[in-house]
Amino acid sequence: MIKDYAGLAVKNLKRRGLRSYLTLLGILIGITAVIALITLGNGLRTAVISQFGISSTEVISVQAGGVNAFGPPGSGVTNPLRLEDVEAIEKLNGVERAVRRNIPTGKLEFKDEVIFGVIMSIPDGEDRKFVYEELNINPVEGRLLKDRDIGKVVLGNNFLTEKAGLSNPVKVGNKVRISDKTFEVVGITEKKGSFIFDNVVHMNENDLEALAGYGDKVDLIAVKIKDKGEIEKVKEDIEKLLRERRNVEEGEEDFEVSTPEAELETVDQVLGGVQAFIVLIAFVAIVVGAIGIVNTMTTSVLERKKEIGVMKAIGAKNSDIFFQFFIESGLLGLVGGIAGIFFGIIIGFFGTIGINSFLGSSASPKIDLILIFLSLIGSFLIGSIAGITPALRAAKQHPVKALRS
Amino acid sequence: MAKGKREVIRLEGVKKYYFMGENIVKAVDGVDMVINHGDFVAIMGPSGSGKSTTMNLVGSLDLPTDGEIYLDGHNIARLSESSLAQIRGKKIGFIFQSFNLIPNLTAKENIMLPMLFQGLRIDERELKAEKLLELVELTDRKNHYPNQLSGGQQQRVAIARALANDPDVILADEPTGNLDTKTGEKVMNFLEEFNRKGKTIIMVTHDPELAKEHAKIVYWMKDGKIEKTTKTKKAR
Numbered sequence: 001m002i003k004d005y006a007g008l009a010v011k012n013l014k015r016r017g018l019r020s021y022l023t024l025l026g027i028l029i030g031i032t033a034v035i036a037l038i039t040l041g042n043g044l045r046t047a048v049i050s051q052f053g054i055s056s057t058e059v060i061s062v063q064a065g066g067v068n069a070f071g072p073p074g075s076g077v078t079n080p081l082r083l084e085d086v087e088a089i090e091k092l093n094g095v096e097r098a099v100r101r102n103i104p105t106g107k108l109e110f111k112d113e114v115i116f117g118v119i120m121s122i123p124d125g126e127d128r129k130f131v132y133e134e135l136n137i138n139p140v141e142g143r144l145l146k147d148r149d150i151g152k153v154v155l156g157n158n159f160l161t162e163k164a165g166l167s168n169p170v171k172v173g174n175k176v177r178i179s180d181k182t183f184e185v186v187g188i189t190e191k192k193g194s195f196i197f198d199n200v201v202h203m204n205e206n207d208l209e210a211l212a213g214y215g216d217k218v219d220l221i222a223v224k225i226k227d228k229g230e231i232e233k234v235k236e237d238i239e240k241l242l243r244e245r246r247n248v249e250e251g252e253e254d255f256e257v258s259t260p261e262a263e264l265e266t267v268d269q270v271l272g273g274v275q276a277f278i279v280l281i282a283f284v285a286i287v288v289g290a291i292g293i294v295n296t297m298t299t300s301v302l303e304r305k306k307e308i309g310v311m312k313a314i315g316a317k318n319s320d321i322f323f324q325f326f327i328e329s330g331l332l333g334l335v336g337g338i339a340g341i342f343f344g345i346i347i348g349f350f351g352t353i354g355i356n357s358f359l360g361s362s363a364s365p366k367i368d369l370i371l372i373f374l375s376l377i378g379s380f381l382i383g384s385i386a387g388i389t390p391a392l393r394a395a396k397q398h399p400v401k402a403l404r405s
Numbered sequence: 406m407a408k409g410k411r412e413v414i415r416l417e418g419v420k421k422y423y424f425m426g427e428n429i430v431k432a433v434d435g436v437d438m439v440i441n442h443g444d445f446v447a448i449m450g451p452s453g454s455g456k457s458t459t460m461n462l463v464g465s466l467d468l469p470t471d472g473e474i475y476l477d478g479h480n481i482a483r484l485s486e487s488s489l490a491q492i493r494g495k496k497i498g499f500i501f502q503s504f505n506l507i508p509n510l511t512a513k514e515n516i517m518l519p520m521l522f523q524g525l526r527i528d529e530r531e532l533k534a535e536k537l538l539e540l541v542e543l544t545d546r547k548n549h550y551p552n553q554l555s556g557g558q559q560q561r562v563a564i565a566r567a568l569a570n571d572p573d574v575i576l577a578d579e580p581t582g583n584l585d586t587k588t589g590e591k592v593m594n595f596l597e598e599f600n601r602k603g604k605t606i607i608m609v610t611h612d613p614e615l616a617k618e619h620a621k622i623v624y625w626m627k628d629g630k631i632e633k634t635t636k637t638k639k640a641r
C-alpha cells in the first residue's frame with residue numbers, strides 16, 4: 001500500500017510547478033550547509049593546523065604577554081622573557097632543552113622592491129638541530145644555515161614565487177638587503193603550507209642580534225621535554241617557575257605556556273564555534289523550509305479539494321487520503337534533501353580544492369555516507385511531519401462539499 | 406434470482422436540510438423510494454430540486470438529517486465516515502456530469518484507483534482494468550491522460566472506473582450533461598448494456614426525453630419531494 005501511495009505521490013510531485021519546489025529552498029540550504037560543513041570539515045582543520053605550523057612533536061612553547069598563541073610572538077609585550085628565564089627553565093626536571101627564539105620583523109629589499117616580513121633566529125649547535133627537527137624544516141634548493149655562517153640567510157618557499165610579495169623570484173646565490181645590510185641567500189625551504197614558515201627569513205642568532213639589537217630579550221622559548229608522558233606536569237612546573245620569577249599570582253599570568261594539544265584544542269574550539277554557527281543557520285533554514293512545506297501542502301489540499309471528493313466517492317477512506325498527502329509531503333522534503341546533499345558535496349569538494357590551492361595544503365574532502373543517509377531520512381521526516389496538518393485537513397474534507405467545490 | 410424483485414435500496418422519510426444561518430434549505434424533504442435489483446431508475450426534475458442530494462445520500466456520501474436509508478438491507482443512515490467509505494467503495498459506482506477523472510493519472514490508472522482503496526493487489530488491479538477498458542472500447546487509449554481524451558471517452562473511462570469493484574449500484578449524476586447528443590447516446594448505450602447485465606442504475610437528469618428513452622422507472626422530483634413515479638415502456 002505504501003508503495004502505491006508513493007507512486008501516486010510521485011505523480012503528483014511531477015505535475016507540481018516551480019513554485020512548490022522553490023519552497024524547498026529552506027531544506028535545501030539547511031542540508032547543503034550541513035553536508036558541506038562535514039565534507040569540508042577535515043580539510044578546514046588540516047589547513048588551519050598547517051597554517052599556524054602547529055607541530056605534532058612534544059614541544060612546549062613559552063611566550064610573554066599572554067597574547068593569543070597565533071599572534072606575532074613578542075609583539076607589544078611590556079615584560080619580555082629574558083635569557084635567564086631560558087636558563088632557569090632548562091634547569092627544571094623533565095626538561096631536556098630550552099631554546100631561545102627571536103622573531104623580529106624587518107625590511108627586505110630585492111631588485112628595487114621592498115617588503116616587510118618576519119625574521120626567525122636560528123640557534124647554534126644542538127639547538128639548531130632541534131629547531132630544524134621540531135619545525136621539520138628542509139631545504140628544497142641550496143642548504144640550511146650552519147654554525148659560523150655569517151651574512152647568510154635562508155628563505156621560505158614563497159620567495160620562489162610571487163607569493164612572498166616580490167615580483168621577482170629569489171634564487172640561491174642572490175643577494176638581498178635586510179634592514180640595510182646585505183645578505184647572501186644560501187637556501188630555500190620546502191613548502192610548508194603555512195603563511196608564517198613559507199614567508200619567513202632564517203638568520204643565525206649573531207647576525208640577527210646585531211641587526212635587531214634585542215639583547216637578552218627573548219620572544220619565544222621552545223622547550224623540549226624528556227618524557228612525552230610528563231608534558232602536562234612540565235608545563236605546570238614552567239608556569240610555577242615563571243610566576244615566581246615574574247612575581248605574578250596564579251590566574252593573572254602575563255605569559256603563556258602552550259602545548260601542541262592546547263593549540264589544537266584552540267583550533268578545534270574555533271572550528272567548533274564556526275560549526276555550531278553553521279548548524280544553527282542550517283537549523284533555522286530547515287525550520288523555515290518546513291513552514292514552507294506546510295504552506296505548499298495546504299495550498300495543494302485546497303487546489304485538489306475536488307480530487308479529494310472524487311477519491312472519497314470511489315471509496316477512499318480518510319486514512320487513504322491522509323497517507324497520500326503525508327507521503328507526498330515527505331517526498332517533497334526528500335527532494336529538497338537530495339538537492340541539498342548534491343550541492344553540499346559539490347561545495348565541500350570544490351571548497352577543499354580551493355583551500356588546498358590557496359594555502360598549499362593537501363586536505364581531502366570527506367564523504368560521510370552515514371551523514372548522507374541520515375540527511376535523506378531526516379529530510380523525508382521533516383517533509384512528512386510538515387505534511388501532517390495539511391494531510392489531516394485533506395482527510396477531513398466532507399466528500400459532498402469537496403465534490404461541489 | 407428473481408429479477409426485479411430483490412430490494413437494493415430503500416429510502417424512508419429521508420430529509421436533508423442545510424442550515425445557512427437563519428435559513429433552512431430543505432434540499433431533500435421527506436423522500437420515500439424503493440429500488441429493486443436490476444432497475445434502471447431516472448430521477449427527473451428541475452435544477453435545485455434535490456436530485457443530486459438524494460443521489461449522494463443513496464451513495465452514502467452524506468448522512469441524512471432525518472429518515473432511514475437501507476442499502477442491501479443494512480441501515481446506513483447513521484454509520485461512521487470510514488464504514489461509509491468502505492460501503493460506497495464496494496457497493497456503489499459513481500459517474501459524474503463533469504467526468505471527475507484524476508488529471509495526473511492515465512485512463513488505466515484511474516480505473517485501477519477504486520481497487521487500490523479496496524486493497525487489491527497490483528496484478529489483480531491491472532488485469533481488471535484491462536478487461537474494463539476492453540468493455541468500454543478504450544484499450545488503445547489506456548495510457549492517455551484525461552486531458553488527452555474527448556469528453557465521451559473520459560465519461561467511458563469514468564464508467565469503467567465505476568464498475569471497477571463490481572458494485573451492485575451505479576449512480577450517474579447527469580452523465581450526458583457535458584456531452585453532445587451523439588456522444589451522450591453512446592454513453593447511455595453502455596449504461597443500458599450494463600443494466601442488462603444486471604447492474605442497478607440510478608441516473609439523475611433534467612432531460613425528460615433521456616429519462617423516458619433509457620430508464621424503466623422515473624421519479625419526478627420537485628422542491629425536495631417526489632411528485633410522482635412513472636413507468637416507461639421499457640418496464641415490462
Ligand SMILES: Nc1ncnc2c1ncn2[C@@H]1O[C@H](COP(=O)(O)OP(=O)(O)O)[C@@H](O)[C@H]1O
Pocket residue numbers: 401423425430431432450451452453454455456457458459
Ligand atoms: N452543501 C450545501 N449547502 C447548502 N445548500 C445546498 C448544499 N447542497 C445543496 N444545496 C441546496 O439544496 C438544493 C438542492 O440541491 P441539489 O441536490 O444539488 O439539486 P439538483 O441536483 O436537483 O440540481 C439546492 O437549492 C442547493 O442550493
Ligand SMILES: [Mg+2]
Pocket residue numbers: 456457458578
Ligand atoms: Mg445536480
